[in-house]
Amino acid sequence: MxxxxxxxxTAKAKLTPYVFERRELRPNDVALDTQYAGICHSxxxxxxxxxxxxxxxxxxxxxxxxxxxxxxxxxxxxxxxDRIGIGVFVDSCKKCEACLAGLGNYCxxxxxxxxxxxxxxxxxPAMGGYSxxxxxxxxxxxKIPTNLDMAGVAPLMCAxxxxxxxxxxxxxxxxKKVGIIxxxxxxxxxxxxxxxxxxxxxxxxxxxxxxxxALAMGAHHFISTKDPSSLKGMKPxxxxxxxxxxxxxxxxxxxxxxxxxGTLVMIGLSGKQYPISAGPLLQKRRSLSGSQxxxxxxxxEMLDFCGSHNIVSDIExxxxxYINEAYERTIASDVKYRFVIDxxxx
Ligand code: NAP
Ligand code: ZN
Ligand code: ZN
Numbered sequence: 001m002x003x004x005x006x007x008x009x010t011a012k013a014k015l016t017p018y019v020f021e022r023r024e025l026r027p028n029d030v031a032l033d034t035q036y037a038g039i040c041h042s043x044x045x046x047x048x049x050x051x052x053x054x055x056x057x058x059x060x061x062x063x064x065x066x067x068x069x070x071x072x073x074x075x076x077x078x079x080x081x082d083r084i085g086i087g088v089f090v091d092s093c094k095k096c097e098a099c100l101a102g103l104g105n106y107c108x109x110x111x112x113x114x115x116x117x118x119x120x121x122x123x124x125p126a127m128g129g130y131s132x133x134x135x136x137x138x139x140x141x142x143k144i145p146t147n148l149d150m151a152g153v154a155p156l157m158c159a160x161x162x163x164x165x166x167x168x169x170x171x172x173x174x175x176k177k178v179g180i181i182x183x184x185x186x187x188x189x190x191x192x193x194x195x196x197x198x199x200x201x202x203x204x205x206x207x208x209x210x211x212x213x214a215l216a217m218g219a220h221h222f223i224s225t226k227d228p229s230s231l232k233g234m235k236p237x238x239x240x241x242x243x244x245x246x247x248x249x250x251x252x253x254x255x256x257x258x259x260x261x262g263t264l265v266m267i268g269l270s271g272k273q274y275p276i277s278a279g280p281l282l283q284k285r286r287s288l289s290g291s292q293x294x295x296x297x298x299x300x301e302m303l304d305f306c307g308s309h310n311i312v313s314d315i316e317x318x319x320x321x322y323i324n325e326a327y328e329r330t331i332a333s334d335v336k337y338r339f340v341i342d343x344x345x346x
Contacts (some may be wrong), residue, residue, distance in 0.1 A: 061129025
């Protein structure tokens with residue numbers, strides 16, 4: 001199947017129009033017309049090789065919302081016309097402890113990422129979501145609730161699940177205090193979910209002008225970190241702090257804000273090292289952890305949660321020829337709060 005999209009041909013090149021082939025349907029595959037594709041900061045990190053050697057040509061994109069156009073002979077889960085989403089991974093071993101627990105995102109034989117990855121045959125490069133269509137194993141696609149706007153849903157497939165999963169895992173709920181560092185694509189979804197789960201929610205942002213938006217999304221407090229001394233004097237009262245920042249920041253002042261047994265979770269992946277002092281970890285038995293997207297069952301749970309709470313991403317809808325500007329603006333923290341490409345413009 002011919003696919004029209006945008007690709008990075010090298011780590012130094014701007015993204016350009018690119019035509020390529022998608023595989024013929026296998027028995028468990030579905031084909032879809034992509035309607036919308038979100039731009040995640042991970043797309044930028046990978047297209048620019050900030051996480052190490054990458055596979056080119058690269059069609060980025062792992063926030064995909066579209067409509068099923070064909071199903072393979074063994075597919076029972078979907079039918080033509082269904083609205084479905086594809087996220088950050090499109091395959092895994094299906095037999096390890098993590099996969100059997102519905103956590104293919106933590107597969108011991110590594111997930112096959114939606115792009116910048118090889119399929120299970122070890123040689124076919126996976127091509128991502130910046131394109132007008134897709135073919136995917138039905139086990140890695142999820143149903144989109146009918147009441148939600150498709151463009152606002154696309155970012156849920158990465159930004160949404162990546163914040164929903166740790167909030168649920170570490171028990172964000174009424175009576176808990178949650179901090180979200182960075183009000184970008186991921187962070188703004190974290191604020192919406194944390195508030196919807198009933199947690200008292202604080203945003204730490206280096207962009208003071210985002211305060212009104214943060215509060216409108218459900219945050220209870222906004223701390224401007226433009227002046228690093230702004231954290232001084234704050235009490236150690238957070239149960240959970242999620243770091244969604246795409247650049248390296250000093251984590252040590254945030255460890256000090258955790259209460260007894262509190263946890264700081266790494267979500268942002270700058271590709272750089274983060275020096276950590278052991279002292280604050282010891283002093284209140286605090287934990288430092290990490291979290292990577294979420295499994296397919298939880299992806300469906302998150303979408304259903306969004307359906308019942310009317311939650312979607314705040315987006316700026318763009319045409320495909322704006323992708324390179326959108327990358328620069330994302331790096332400058334200048335997006336409200338996710339760029340989404342209209343796939344009709346590929
Ligand atoms: P994004 O939209 O660019 O948001 C990142 C936010 O971080 C910015 O909006 C900004 O928030 C803050 N920030 C950026 N540069 C900063 C700096 N120099 N100092 C302090 N704060 C800064 O990016 P995203 O798409 O949300 O992704 C965020 C990170 O998570 C990326 O590294 C991405 O690769 C990673 N990620 C991880 C997973 C996972 O599974 N763990 C999944 C997806 C993405 P303020 O303006 O509010 O300060
Ligand atoms: Zn992503
Ligand atoms: Zn596995």
